[in-house]
Structures are given as structure tokens and as C-alpha cells.
Amino acid sequence: MTRDRDQWWTDDGVDALDVIEVQTAVIARNLELLRRRGDIYGELDKASYLLMRTLDAIGPADIATLAAKLGLDPSTVGRQVTALRAHGLVERTADAQDRRRGIVSATAEGRELLAHTRVQRRERTAELLHGWHQDELHALGAMLTKYNRAVARDYLLSAPDETAEPG
Template sequence: MSMDMTTVGDTGLLDTLQHEVAVFARRAEQTRLGGVGQVRNSMDRAAYLLLNRLDKEGPMGVKALAASMGIDSSTVTRQVAPLVDTGLVKRTSHPEDGRAVVLQLSPRGQTRLEEVRSSRRQLMAELTQDWAPEEREAFCTLLTRFNSALSARMSAHGVPGPEAQSPAESSTPS
């Protein structure tokens, strides 16, 4: 569906929006929005998203994890390897099929993830400290809506999401 953007809204506003999104992306990469204190910048984006997914959805196989994140199984395998090597994720046998491997967050991974979440939560609090609670909520709602629309558009065009980028493909962790 093609839209004449002038019918959607003011082109000046849309120009400002695209510019602010570009500035946000650049600043997010520059600062890595990694948090504050010693934990700052200590976990790359791919690791954070994978650990977060395993924490929220529980143990699962590589294919299920890849499907839930909308990325390729080979990408998950490549991204999980260092997490297993560092003890943040453990591989176990599937309870019903001993030949299948299940990935799960290790106790060390759970602790590390909570440290990073806490640091990032503190950064978000600092960045929005002078915002009213309803402004924070509105921003979160709109950013979630924007990300969902972008993800749906990318999926419709066969483009993998940002989680698909491996640490090697991304020169800077976030």
C-alpha cells in the first residue's frame, strides 16, 4: 500500500520525526544506552536480547528461540555460543527428547542480566527524571508502537530484525 505522505501529516513534522529517529539511533550506538556505573556498556545488544528472551519465555531450543525473536537459527547459534562459553546460558537435554538441546539462562546469567537491567533502568530514570509519569508512559507506549510498526514492515519485506545482527556484524555493542 503506497501512501502520499502529505495526506498522512505535515511533511515538516515527518521530516523532524525521521531526523530525530536518526539522531536517536546514532546516540544510542554512541552511548550504547548500556546503563550507568561499572555495568555500563558491559553487555552487547544481541546478548541482552537473547538473555532477556530466555528469562521471559523460559528454556527453549534454538529453533524456538530463533522463531520467537524473528531471526535465523544460525544467527541464534552464533550469538548463543559466547553466552554458553561464559556460563550465562547453559545447554541441557530436552526433557522429552534427550537428543534435542534446550537453552536456558544459568543462575550466573540471571544475576548478570539483572545487573544490566538495573543499570539500564537507572539510566532511563536519569534521562527522564524531569518527565511526568504520564510522559514516560506515553513515550513508552509510542516507542513500543513505533517499534512494532517497524518490525511488521520489515517482516513483510523479508528483512530480519535488529536482533539478527551478530556482534561481529555490529561493530559497537549496545
């Protein structure tokens, strides 16, 4: 599956693919450390946070639309919505045009919790990236976006709709 081996080696003899592979493992570990020790999600786990961010970006939507935006199976999103409803963070109402179709929207409590969580996450991220130059921040954001899209392309049910991604 590895393409031409020469493409992974830099001019200074570094195996870039090896560096990326190791750093991907390190970032996964570090994100888990942040989750456990830093309370970066607060009351929202990763899945709930991303679903709430998607609702915030697109507004009320049905399960199929949310699933397409997130690149997940509708049954997975349905379970996530059920859990969020149980905590009073979203509500589901019948579509005025098609009463069989449910529309999911964030409650006031859900929007408030999302806003609070976003502030916490941004503050923590700002602390970690303190001292970085603007060009480094932009480059990191662009590279992470490109990497996440590659993962989504190969591993999600469908590629997430980019309108749900923050710009």
C-alpha cells in the same frame, strides 16, 4: 513508497515525517553514544541482552523457540547462544522428550549479570527521563513499542513474539 503527502503535514505546517526521520537518526546516534560512553550494556552486548531478557521472560527454550520470539533466524540465535555459553551465561541441555533437541537456559551467573545490567539500564534511563510526567513516559513507551513493531514487521525474519517483550 510514501503515501498521500498530506497525511504527513500537521495543521501547523510541520512535515511530521521529516521530523520523525531526523529524530530516528538522532536517536540511533544517541543510543550508540550511550553504548560507548555510558556502558549501558555492561558485559552484555545488545543481542546478548535481548536474548537473556527473552530467556528471563519465557524460561528455558530451544533455539527455534528463541528465534521465533526474537524474530531472527535460528542460525543467528544459535551463534548467540554459543557465545553466551562460552562465557558461562547460558547452558544447553538435551530435551528429556527428544534428546536431539537442545534446551537453552540461563545459568545463575547469567541471571545475575542480566539483573545487574537491567538495574544499570533502568538507572541510566531514569536519569535521562528525570522530570518527565507519567503521561509522557507512558506515551513514549507506547510510541516506541509501536515503532519497533513496525520495524520488526517489515525487516525481521518474522515478527517477534510479544510475550518476550516487557509489558
